[in-house]
Amino acid sequence: MKNQNYCSLNEKLSEISRRDFMKFCGIVAASMGLPLSAGPQMAEAATKAKRRPPVIWLHGQECTGCTEILLRPTHPSLEHLILDLISLDYHETLNAGAGHQAEAALKQSMKENAGKYILVVEGSAPLKDGGKYCMIGGRPFVDIVKETAAKAAAVVAIGSCASWGGWQSSSPNPTGATGIPEVLKGTTVVSIPGCPPNAYNFLSTVLYFLTFGKLPALDEKARPKFAYGRLIHENCERRAHFDAGRFAKQFGDEGHRQGYCLYELGCKGPITHANCPSILYYAGAGTWPVGTGHPCFGCTEEAVGFKIPLHTQAEVSQVTPAAAHAPIETAQGKGMSAGAAGVLGGVAGVAIGAGAMIAKNLGQSDEGE
Amino acid sequence: MKEEQPLGGRLFTPTFLFCLLFFIIALFLLAKRFMYGLGAVTNMSDGYPWGLWIAFDVVVGTAFGCGGYAMALLIYVFNKGEYHPLIRPALMTSLFGYSLAGLAVFIDVGRYWQMYNIFLPWYINPNSVLLEVALCIGAYVVVLWIEFTPAFLQKMGADSAKKSLEKIMFIFIALGILLPTMHQSSLGTMMVVAGSKLSPLWWTPWLPLLFLISCIFMGFAIVIFEASATSTRYKIADESHMLSKLSGIFPWMIGIYLLVRFADVAVRGHLGLAFKGDLMGNMFLLENLLLLVPMCILFMPASRNNARVLFFSAISIILAGTLYRFNCYLIGFNPGGGWTYFPAAGEILITVGIVSLEIMAFLWFVKRLPIYHRA
16 A cells, blocks of 8 residues: 555544554454455555445343453554444444433444444343343344344354353353354354454454455354364464473473473363464464463364363364374485396396306315315 | 516407496496486485495495505515515506596596596695595505506516616505505595484494504405406416415404494494394494404414305405495485485496496406416
């Protein structure tokens, strides 16, 4: 993006420098594995639109951690980007107004932007007893979700609660907490699970949608493949210790202090799909659970996070420890060929024959003496 | 004492023609090597920048050529003039061994057209072992040809020239003892530089000493082998008593060598590697067994008088020395990086061609030049 182009956008971006803005777009593009040129493309899409893309953000049964992760990253201007790139028309935590005023804003936005807005749902919907365990403005949350989703361009379920019910859905699940994809059967609900999810996974998905007008590639659980295509175990920074059989046996022991693999402490890395080890959480080196010395508890994976006890060992199904280590060097050079062996055999034969003949003659001269 | 005489006889014997055939094959492959480069005929690589040609033609070839050196040591340094009849054939094998080693280096060096730079003093790197070997071998080839010149002069009947040359021959004899002492030990030094790339079964700071001792007993073994082989084909003066007496040196020399060899490996704590049952361990055992057996056999005077036993003992010692050099330069050497090496057919055939040339030259020399004392 040229500097003069940026100047015209400066108004919209308020305090964000051009450098920070381009850096942000670059990180987003890179984390999705898109070419470098996608960064500026995303920047243009986000800033050139006549109106900032409207976003309606609903909160169900949750802790607002997903909102927190978007608002409190260490990256200095990310919160500005979130709030200045999109038109956040309704968000219960961030609304300036309250009560009927807020609900009216929701109604108005839905009417004005029908079929254009992005619906983000944070938190699960309780279905038991007519959904009475989560009421907003006198209406069950589940009804609000259904009504809002009907006119949305895209629906995103942020966090594990919205994706598959999260911790409220753990047994005995008294409220009948259910994930949004289950509530909106028949609609594609992009899931960004995690407790909290990585903000970049969310922002990348939204910017991709704005730039290219379509959703990124999704897996069978509608999770973006760029973020949830691989097991944590596959890219873990401690993987070499796993392969070498070096494990921390308990917190604070010698192995734990040496940074050995946390598998025996109950790490769910081998059964959890997420890109945590690849992109970390904002600050860089070490800023993710395993990096701080705590086993992964599988927050992004349904039936793992909040279901399997924290220190129960995961079953390594897909990737088992290597019986033999891959060679660090590849075979080079040429070995014995049939021709070479033949020639060598021939030479040896002639030499042995000649030696035998000489020995025979030597014997005769001995006998002759 | 009678003078040496040409043995005479037909030159183009079946043996000679057989060798000629292989030499022609080698010439064809050499043309390929010089037209298309080393990669066209060899398996040499970035991991193994030297192969069969250096290991056999040069390192083993010059050890085969140590007959002259070993005999000169015995005759001139230890003053055993009784062995003098053996010196000229020994010198001849040295001449061939070293000249062809020089030729092999020329074939082996990738940019052979730059080779003359070795001899330009202003390019000299005085810290290079390889340079020392190159200059030393180069000088020794010249010395060998000078030492051998009397045979040519005798053939041409230039008696006065021969006489004046023989007056200053002591200089070349002295050089002919000094130079191999230097470069044969340096051949060992070269692998000292290889450090951990060489298996601890062979790597030792004592490599130069082991190379020096082994080249001397290989030289004696070659003299016995060659004398035994020629005596069965040609009517030459009986040398068997000299050979028997000469072979009395072996048990002592080999004994000292094996003592140093095993003590060194044991002191460095690597003797266990010999019994691992892998290629390197087995090669180590085979190499030393090939010395231990003839040493024990030749310890008995009776077996030293048996021409056949002596012949096989000499072969065993030659094989042991050959294997030791192959082990040091190729088999025990692992450059890392996953490299493997086995000589290509073309590579082997060129070596075979060079050996054939050696045999042809030998046949021509003994039949046309005064080398041996006739019976």
